[in-house]
Amino acid sequence: MVLADLLDQRPEVTAPRLLGATLSFDGVKVRLTEVEAYAADDPGSHAFRGETNRNRVMFGPPGRLYVYFTYGMHHCANLVCHPEGEPGAILLRAGEVVDGIEVARQRRGPVRDVDLARGPARLASALGIDLTMNGTADFELDLAPAETWAGIEVATGPRVGLRLAPERPWRFWVSGDPTVSRYRPAKAL
DNA sequence: GCTGCGATTTTCT
DNA sequence: GAAAATCGCAGCT
Numbered sequence: 001m002v003l004a005d006l007l008d009q010r011p012e013v014t015a016p017r018l019l020g021a022t023l024s025f026d027g028v029k030v031r032l033t034e035v036e037a038y039a040a041d042d043p044g045s046h047a048f049r050g051e052t053n054r055n056r057v058m059f060g061p062p063g064r065l066y067v068y069f070t071y072g073m074h075h076c077a078n079l080v081c082h083p084e085g086e087p088g089a090i091l092l093r094a095g096e097v098v099d100g101i102e103v104a105r106q107r108r109g110p111v112r113d114v115d116l117a118r119g120p121a122r123l124a125s126a127l128g129i130d131l132t133m134n135g136t137a138d139f140e141l142d143l144a145p146a147e148t149w150a151g152i153e154v155a156t157g158p159r160v161g162l163r164l165a166p167e168r169p170w171r172f173w174v175s176g177d178p179t180v181s182r183y184r185p186a187k188a189l
Numbered sequence: 190g191c192t193g194c195g196a197t198t199t200t201c202t
Numbered sequence: 203g204a205a206a207a208t209c210g211c212a213g214c215t
Contacts, residue, residue, distance in 0.1 A: 036207070044207070046200095054200060071208050072197025078207085091207055121208055161207055 003143055007062035011037035011081045011088040016154050016172040018079070018090060020144030025127045027103045030095035030117050034173035034180045036159050038078070040086040044162040047087035057135040058087040067124070067134040074121035077129045079141070093120045093160075093171070096179040103128075119181045 006014045015037040022031050038045035038058075046055040046068065057066045058080055066078040066089050082088030095117040097104045104116045104126040117123040124130070144152070153175035160171065160181075173180045 038207075046207075049201080052201070068207080069199060070206055072199075072206095074208050076207060089207095093207085119209070159207075 003141060004063070006143070007079075007081045008083055009081070010083060010086070011039050011090050012168075012170050014081045015090045015170065016156075017143065017149065019154055019172060019174050020149050020152050022098065022142045022144075023092070023095070023127075023139060024099070024141075025129065025139040027100045028097060028107075028127050029099035030123065030127065031098050032092060032095045033177045034094035034171070036091040036093055036172070037088070037170040038091060039088045039170075040082065042168065044159060044168075045088070047089075051087070055087070058082075058089050060135070063141075064135055064137045065129070065133055065139065067129055067131055069131055075124040075130050076120040077124040077127065077133075091120055092123055094118050094173070094179055094181045095123055096177070097126060114178050118179045 006017055015035045018032050018035050020031060022029055038047070040047060042048060047058040051059050054068060055066070057064055060080065062081050064080045066080050067075055069075055076091060078089035078091050080089050097113065097116045101113065101116070107128055108116050108122065108126050115122065117126045143149070155173050155175040156169045157171050158169055
């Protein structure tokens with residue numbers, strides 16, 4: 001499986017394949033452990049209501065970074081991924097810092113290493129991503145080798161923090177990995 | 190360790 | 203004007 005082919009699939013197809021992949025950006029490398037898919041016909045997607053100034057890059061070529069700002073203080077990083085004509089993206093929710101950990105620590109402050117990129121805004125922060133990186137392809141993404149990926153236990157479940165969206169089980173994470181975010185599993189109703 | 194709530198700004202209706 | 207793809211901290215068990 002080649003990366004370029006994966007990026008032309010619907011995001012919920014591509015998302016689980018990204019688990020275990022490594023993403024290098026500006027001196028820090030993370031191994032992805034948790035992602036969420038957002039598709040064209042998905043009320044939870046920023047692109048659902050059509051193209052706007054904010055979500056424009058979700059409509060552009062796959063393989064770029066879609067960065068948005070939310071809750072007044074957080075950046076979240078997505079990988080644009082969709083078949084021709086169907087806007088979509090994959091939210092990078094969590095990862096394990098495997099290289100450039102000193103740089104990541106500097107950006108995130110005094111937290112446990114396992115928390116450096118545990119959560120979408122933290123991951124973006126650890127990588128040094130902000131709104132100025134929106135739409136760039138200035139990063140390196142390497143899929144996990146097939147045999148490695150086959151050894152990963154992929155878990156799925158409802159997405160986090162959406163008010164809209166029927167609960168599509170489009171959150172994917174590496175089962176049992178300590179860097180997967182947990183948030184408020186008990187509050188889900 | 191787990192649960193609940195407030196912060197803060199961009200974007201869209 | 204309201205909601206949002208969240209996080210950090212306070213307070214309790």
